[in-house]
Amino acid sequence: MTYDNENIFAKILRSELPKSKVFEDAEILAFHDISPQAPTHILVIPKGEYISFDDFTTNASDEVVGRFFSRVGKIAQDIGIAENGYRIIANTGNDGCQEVPHFHIHICAGKKLGRMLAD
Numbered sequence: 455m456t457y458d459n460e461n462i463f464a465k466i467l468r469s470e471l472p473k474s475k476v477f478e479d480a481e482i483l484a485f486h487d488i489s490p491q492a493p494t495h496i497l498v499i500p501k502g503e504y505i506s507f508d509d510f511t512t513n514a515s516d517e518v519v520g521r522f523f524s525r526v527g528k529i530a531q532d533i534g535i536a537e538n539g540y541r542i543i544a545n546t547g548n549d550g551c552q553e554v555p556h557f558h559i560h561i562c563a564g565k566k567l568g569r570m571l572a573d
C-alpha cells in the first residue's frame with residue numbers, strides 16, 4: 455500500500471483544509487477532531503507520510519517514534535487532562551476501522567469513557 459497524498463490529514467498538513475490547532479512543532483501536529491466522541495477529542499499526527507501505526511513503527515526511526523509518543527503525553531499534560539485521565543487510541547487497518555490513511559493517535563478525555571470497545 456502506498457501513501458495517498460490526497461488523504462484528509464495530508465490536506466490538513468498542507469493547509470488545504472482548516473483545522474483547530476492544539477500544538478505544532480517540526481515533527482507533529484495536534485488538532486481537534488471534527489466529530490468529537492468525548493468532551494476532549496484531539497488527533498495527533500506525525501508530519502511524515504506514514505499510513506498507519508504499523509507503518510510508523512516499522513519505518514520511522516526509534517527516535518522519531520519515541521519523540522512522537524513523548525509529545526502525546528506532554529500534550530495531555532499541557533491541556534490539563536492527565537490528572538483525571540484519558541484514553542489514547544490508534545485505529546489500525548481494516549479490522550481496526552481506520553478511516554484516514556495517515557497515522558494518527560486519538561486522545562479522548564473529559565468524562566468517564568466507559569468500556570474500551572463497543573460491539
Ligand code: 5GP
Pocket residue numbers: 462471473474485486487488489490544545551552553554555
Ligand atoms: P480513524 O477512524 O481513521 O481512526 O479516525 C479518523 C478521525 O478523523 C475521525 O475521528 C474523524 O472524525 C476525524 N476527521 C475526519 N475528517 C476530518 C477533518 O476534516 N478534520 C478533522 N479535524 N477531523 C477529521
